[in-house]
Amino acid sequence: MSKLLSPKVLVPTLVLIVGLVVFNVVFHIPGVALPEISIAAETVFDFDLFGFWPNGITNTMLSSWLTTVVLVVAVWAITRQKREVPGRWQGALEMIIEGMYNLVEGAAGHKWARRFFPIVMTIFLFIIVSNWLGLTPLFGGWGALHHAEHGQPVNWVNDSHTVGLWVPAEKAAEAAEEGGHAGEVYALAPMFRAATTDLNVTIALALVSVVLTQYFGLSALGIGYLGKFFNVGGFVKAFTKKGTGCMGRVAAFGMGIIDFFIGVVELISEIGKVVSFSFRLFGNIFAGEVLLGVMAFLIPYLISLPFYGLELFVGFVQALVFMMLSVAFFIVATTTHGEEGH
Amino acid sequence: MEVETMRLFASALAIGIGAIGPAIGLGMIGSKAMEALGRNPEASDQIFVPLILSLAFTEAIGIYALVVALMIKFV
Numbered sequence: 001m002s003k004l005l006s007p008k009v010l011v012p013t014l015v016l017i018v019g020l021v022v023f024n025v026v027f028h029i030p031g032v033a034l035p036e037i038s039i040a041a042e043t044v045f046d047f048d049l050f051g052f053w054p055n056g057i058t059n060t061m062l063s064s065w066l067t068t069v070v071l072v073v074a075v076w077a078i079t080r081q082k083r084e085v086p087g088r089w090q091g092a093l094e095m096i097i098e099g100m101y102n103l104v105e106g107a108a109g110h111k112w113a114r115r116f117f118p119i120v121m122t123i124f125l126f127i128i129v130s131n132w133l134g135l136t137p138l139f140g141g142w143g144a145l146h147h148a149e150h151g152q153p154v155n156w157v158n159d160s161h162t163v164g165l166w167v168p169a170e171k172a173a174e175a176a177e178e179g180g181h182a183g184e185v186y187a188l189a190p191m192f193r194a195a196t197t198d199l200n201v202t203i204a205l206a207l208v209s210v211v212l213t214q215y216f217g218l219s220a221l222g223i224g225y226l227g228k229f230f231n232v233g234g235f236v237k238a239f240t241k242k243g244t245g246c247m248g249r250v251a252a253f254g255m256g257i258i259d260f261f262i263g264v265v266e267l268i269s270e271i272g273k274v275v276s277f278s279f280r281l282f283g284n285i286f287a288g289e290v291l292l293g294v295m296a297f298l299i300p301y302l303i304s305l306p307f308y309g310l311e312l313f314v315g316f317v318q319a320l321v322f323m324m325l326s327v328a329f330f331i332v333a334t335t336t337h338g339e340e341g342h
Numbered sequence: 343m344e345v346e347t348m349r350l351f352a353s354a355l356a357i358g359i360g361a362i363g364p365a366i367g368l369g370m371i372g373s374k375a376m377e378a379l380g381r382n383p384e385a386s387d388q389i390f391v392p393l394i395l396s397l398a399f400t401e402a403i404g405i406y407a408l409v410v411a412l413m414i415k416f417v
Contacts, residue, residue, distance in 0.1 A: 037416050107391065276402050283405035286412070321398040324391055 020301060031168040032300045033152040035140070035188065035293040039286070041198045042189035044144055059190055060198035063139065067130040067195055100124065100323075107324070108331050112216075116330050119212060123205060124323040127196060131285055131315030134194025135308065140289065141190065148187035168297075196318075197286045199278065206277035209326045210270060217333030225333070229270075231263030232256070273329065277322065284318050353415040360407020367400040 041058035048054065078089045086094055100121055105113040133139060145154060145164060154164040166188050195201045217225040227233060234256025238249050288311040295304040343351075375393045379386055 037412075039412060039416055103391070276399075279409055280398065280402045280405050283409045284401075287405070287408050290412070317394070317398075321394060324395055325398065328395060 017302065032296045033166050033168045033188075034297040035290075036148070036151065037290055037293070039199070041193060041200075042143075044189055044191055058198070059143065059193040060195050060201060063133065063192040064130065064195035064198075064201060066192065067126060067133055070133065071125055071129055097121070103324070104327055107327050112331070112334060115216070116327055119208075120323045120326050120330075123209065123326065124319050127205070127281065127322055128316060128319035130195040130201075131319060132312065133192075134197065134285065134289065135292075135311055135315070139190065139192040139194060140293075142188075143191035144189045145186040146189060148185060151185035151187040153184065154186050194285055194289065196281055197289055199282050202278040202282040203274065205281070205322070206274045209277060209322075209329070210273050212326075213270075213273075213329045213333045216330050220334035221336060224336075227263075229263050229267045231259045234259035277325070281318055281322055284314055288314055349414055353411040356414060357407050357411035360410070361404050364400050364404035364407075367403070368397060371396050371400060 041055075041060040043056040044059050044062065045057040047056045075093070078093050083090065101113065101117055104117050104120065107113075108116055145166065152166055152168060155167050157163040157165060164186075166186065214225075217228075235253065236256075238252035238256050241249075241252060292304050292307055292311060295307050371393065375389055378389055
């Protein structure tokens with residue numbers, strides 16, 4: 001922290017800020033346009049596979065592919081020449097993997113950590129890389145402009161109107177005075193948009209996690225795992241237990257009914273897990289993008305910097321939360337009812 | 343009221359009222375975690391993961407409100 005506040009950092013920052021303010025007063029830097037906020041991902045390439053794929057290729061699809069490519073290439077490049085004494089990059093990667101493995105092992109124990117770790121680490125890396133890539137300048141700022149009812153005017157850079165700067169509405173009047181096309185407004189469909197700001201991606205990740213929970217539960221407890229959901233053990237006990245009178249049987253039957261409904265609640269909570277997993281991740285990252293966009297619109301260039309730091313943190317925490325919640329649910333699924341209470 | 347006005351009101355109320363509960367919950371979790379840390383600073387490693395998990399669960403409620411507000415506003 002002290003490094004950040006040293007004069008070496010502070011002085012250039014102050015100079016930059018004062019310079020920007022003076023530059024703005026003298027030259028009028030164009031403000032930042034309020035981004036077109038759409039919850040659904042925008043289509044960037046029309047690609048209709050015989051009517052089976054009506055949405056075409058969306059920007060979140062592009063960026064999820066990019067995320068995958070970045071991860072694969074980075075890991076391939078780092079582990080291409082593995083050394084006994086790791087270099088800088090290999091050391092960093094080993095540190096991340098080892099730290100995360102220790103976290104999972106601390107929660108799940110040695111036996112299960114070996115099985116949980118690959119899948120939850122993959123989810124973690126995918127989410128965090130996608131969140132953080134979404135903060136790079138490659139994302140969100142550029143893309144295809146299309147006519148829209150509520151949009152912003154465009155200052156065209158070249159004469160054939162293929163490259164343009166999307167400018168805030170108040171600049172429209174100035175543009176009109178200079179002979180621009182003030183009447184036409186456009187909306188921006190960004191070429192890339194963080195993959196986790198698409199509900200489809202987060203639901204897919206949540207489904208992977210919840211289906212794997214059932215898989216691990218089944219593989220650990222066998223078919224008895226399903227007894228958690230279809231809990232008829234109480235009824236069976238009520239009729240077969242010896243040495244209880246009539247009233248005892250009725251009471252046991254009542255408990256059996258309660259057990260059965262607890263099973264139904266468990267079943268519903270599995271669906272609830274998908275909803276809460278997907279909406280938590282989507283809501284956090286999407287709201288972060290909206291926050292950055294709106295802040296940049298309100299006070300351009302400077303005020304979004306602290307929020308940028310916040311979004312870096314949120315991106316990490318959400319990836320960690322998704323991973324640790326998956327691990328926690330896996331653990332609950334792989335332990336029997338008796339152990340759960342302790 | 344017009345529909346557009348209603349939508350503005352509804353989205354503002356959705357996030358405004360919806361944020362109260364999670365805010366109280368997050369404050370309580372934070373204060374209890376700090377208390378626990380103060381009593382037993384060595385336990386910080388064990389406190390960290392449950393803390394993050396409970397924060398996430400609580401925060402999720404606020405995020406639901408946010409998603410509802412965004413949907414009222416933009417969908």
